Amino acid sequence: MRHFLPLTGILLFxxxxxVLVATSPGTLVPSPLQAILGIVELAEKGLLVRYxxxxxxxxxxxxxxxxxxxxxxxxxxxLWRRGEVAINPILQLLRPISPLAWIPIAILWFGVGDLAAVxxxxxxxxxxxxxxxxxxxxxxxxVHLAAGRNFGLTTRELVRSVIVPAIxxxxxxxxxxxxxxxxxxxxxxxxIAVNSGLGFLIVDARNAxxxxxxxxxxxxLIGAIGVLLDLLMRALERLPGVRWGxxxx
Amino acid sequence: MKVVFSxxxxxxxxxxxxxxxxxxxxxxxxxxxxxxxxxxKSTLLNIVGGFLQPSEGEVTIDGERVTGPDPRRIFVFxxxxxxxxxxxxxxxxxxxxxxxxxxKRERIAHYVQLVGLKGFEEAYPRELSGGMxxxxxxxxxxxxxxxxxxxxxxxxxxxxxxxxxxxxxxxxIWQAEKKTILFVTHDIEESVQLADRVVVLSARPGRIRRxxxxxxxxxxxxxxxxxxxxxxxxxxxxxxxxxx
Numbered sequence: 456m457r458h459f460l461p462l463t464g465i466l467l468f469x470x471x472x473x474v475l476v477a478t479s480p481g482t483l484v485p486s487p488l489q490a491i492l493g494i495v496e497l498a499e500k501g502l503l504v505r506y507x508x509x510x511x512x513x514x515x516x517x518x519x520x521x522x523x524x525x526x527x528x529x530x531x532x533x534l535w536r537r538g539e540v541a542i543n544p545i546l547q548l549l550r551p552i553s554p555l556a557w558i559p560i561a562i563l564w565f566g567v568g569d570l571a572a573v574x575x576x577x578x579x580x581x582x583x584x585x586x587x588x589x590x591x592x593x594x595x596x597x598v599h600l601a602a603g604r605n606f607g608l609t610t611r612e613l614v615r616s617v618i619v620p621a622i623x624x625x626x627x628x629x630x631x632x633x634x635x636x637x638x639x640x641x642x643x644x645x646x647i648a649v650n651s652g653l654g655f656l657i658v659d660a661r662n663a664x665x666x667x668x669x670x671x672x673x674x675x676l677i678g679a680i681g682v683l684l685d686l687l688m689r690a691l692e693r694l695p696g697v698r699w700g701x702x703x704x
Numbered sequence: 705m706k707v708v709f710s711x712x713x714x715x716x717x718x719x720x721x722x723x724x725x726x727x728x729x730x731x732x733x734x735x736x737x738x739x740x741x742x743x744x745k746s747t748l749l750n751i752v753g754g755f756l757q758p759s760e761g762e763v764t765i766d767g768e769r770v771t772g773p774d775p776r777r778i779f780v781f782x783x784x785x786x787x788x789x790x791x792x793x794x795x796x797x798x799x800x801x802x803x804x805x806x807x808k809r810e811r812i813a814h815y816v817q818l819v820g821l822k823g824f825e826e827a828y829p830r831e832l833s834g835g836m837x838x839x840x841x842x843x844x845x846x847x848x849x850x851x852x853x854x855x856x857x858x859x860x861x862x863x864x865x866x867x868x869x870x871x872x873x874x875x876x877i878w879q880a881e882k883k884t885i886l887f888v889t890h891d892i893e894e895s896v897q898l899a900d901r902v903v904v905l906s907a908r909p910g911r912i913r914r915x916x917x918x919x920x921x922x923x924x925x926x927x928x929x930x931x932x933x934x935x936x937x938x939x940x941x942x943x944x945x946x947x948x
Contacts (some may be wrong), residue, residue: 598781601755604847606799607775616798620789699788699830 462661464475486669493672502656509681510641510652513569517576518637525581525628529588539589546582554579554640572652574646579640579685580633587629624692626699631688638681653677706731706884707852709716711761713909714747720909721747725761727802727903727912731851734878734885736895739905740942745888746856748910750942752886753779753854765852775799775916778845782861785841786829787800792816793825799848815843818877835866839873852884859894871897875922896935897924904941914941 469487476486477637485493497503532539554575561578565571595618603617645654653673692701707729712734714722721744729735738744750756752763754773763770765777773779778799796815800808815922816822820838829837845853857876859867875898878885889895895902898916904914916938920930 477830524760594929596784599787601779602781602785602798603786605753605773605775605779607773608801612801616801621788623789683836695828696789699828 464499475601477586482667483578485671486536489668490675493666495658496674497672498671503665503676506651506653506656508675509649510645510654511680513572513644513649514576514634514637514641517641518580521577521580521584521633521637522630525584526588529585530614530622531621532585532594533589533592534618546586550582550586554636555643558644561644562648567648569649571648572641573646575648576637576641580637583636584629585686587633588622588626591625592618592630594625595621603616620696624697627688627691627697630691631685634684634688635681638677642677653680705729706733706765707886707922710750710764712748712751712758712763713760714744714751714756715759721741722751722758723909723911724913725910727915729884729886732882732884734887734898734900736899736902737886737888738892738895738902738938739890739906739910741829741890741905743905743907745890745905748853749779749856749886750911753777755779769838775814775848776850777854778848778850778852779856780841780845780849782838782857782858786837786844788829791815791826791828792821792832792840795829796847797899798844799914811847818846818880819843819873820890832869833866834871836863838862840872842874843876846881846883853885855885855887857888857890867894872923879922892935892938896931896938897926902934902938905936914938 457679470486470681494503496505519542557569557575557578557631561571561574571678599621600613603613608616641652642657645652649655650659653676657670657673660666660673662674691697705728707727709725709727711721712725713720721742725748727735737748739745751758752765754770754777776795787798790798793812793816796812797808800811803811812825816825819842821836821840821843826830829840834846842853842858858874859870863871867880871894887895887898899918902916902917902918903912905911906913916934918934920928920934924931926933
């Protein structure tokens with residue numbers, strides 16, 4: 456019953472789309488059926504899995520590298536007020552620059568290929584993750600830090616036993632939002648810097664013979680995988696050790 | 705003497721909040737620091753706890769100068785101090801990271817029992833009531849076997865019935881575990897119900913106005929004339945008529 460309304464919404468949308476395409480004189484976009492057949496065709500050619508894996512591979516590495524840098528850096532800056540004040544203007548200046556603006560530089564440094572794309576995902580993820588972590592550290596209850604120190608924890612133990620668990624709920628929200636950004640960026644990066652992946656599929660399908668059914672198939676796949684990534688991150692929010700950080704259920 | 709405050713003063717940006725406080729606390733004694741809001745009693749507790757440095761004077765415990773927090777003396781905050789990401793058991797075991805697993809298990813079981821949280825070992829703080837969270841924090845403090853406990857208005861956020869029960873619990877635990885307790889409160893009745901001695905502080909800058917011995921054995925009868933006389937004396941000392 457929980458799925459009834461959402462499914463109805465999707466079916467109505469597909470119907471609306473179908474009718475619109477069928478009744479319009481020119482070709483606006485392919486019909487939903489053509490798009491689905493496009494996906495089937497990709498699967499038959501073996502491109503479906505290959506492209507999805509390629510895109511996910513880039514996102515995974517870029518995003519993980521960003522997490523690995525951003526969380527320690529964010530904890531450090533969150534605790535070290537003077538460092539944060541010194542570095543904050545730079546972070547604020549970098550923030551409004553779209554990761555896509557870095558494409559020429561990524562290609563200059565890494566050439567056309569996976570590494571450039573991974574680097575762009577990294578850039579797109581590292582800043583929001585760092586800022587989220589800094590914020591989360593600032594929001595730690597003073598009494599929790601004081602209690603940790605009272606029990607004689609060393610700085611390392613304090614980070615592991617108090618700071619990390621205390622920031623986790625907020626960090627997971629930031630991670631979820633950032634995965635969304637990373638997924639947007641990978642598609643764009645693949646349109647320019649590489650020759651595989653879902654972003655590449657879309658430009659390639661258009662360039663090689665105006666296969667708009669494949670363009671829309673690619674769009675549907677991008678949307679569906681984005682939703683799955685979001686659900687995966689949401690699952691983290693239900694871990695027993697972080698549920699305290701969200702509104703009571 | 706267990707804890708000795710010698711000439712403690714504290715100034716925050718030109719504001720003097722504590723002025724020349726001298727006080728000695730005996731081993732195993734239960735002392736209440738009583739005063740109006742903003743009189744610096746929490747500041748005093750934070751100084752003895754090692755979280756703040758005094759501007760003048762020094763605190764010694766067992767003859768040793770206090771320079772920072774120390775696991776031999778644990779500070780109990782209002783129930784906000786429990787770690788929300790840990791279960792009851794994990795909270796109580798938090799300070800036991802240097803003990804063996806067997807010893808840790810044994811102590812956790814003992815203090816779960818002592819503070820009446822049996823059956824809630826696996827629960828998270830958000831599933832507990834305010835009084836239970838407060839008992840949990842006391843258990844976490846006791847588990848590391850400190851010789852002094854600092855309590856900063858620990859029952860302030862509880863409803864009045866729970867507060868009474870918690871006082872009885874705390875006295876029972878104090879008698880069972882023989883700790884020295886420094887307890888900050890602005891509640892006159894609470895101080896006379898609990899303490900061996902009540903230290904009355906003046907409004908800012910906080911100075912010691914009076915130290916009263918409460919020579920009434922526990923359990924204290926709240927209609928005992930000695931109780932009422934002491935209570936009224938403190939009301940008078942603070943400049944309040946005992947009327948509503």
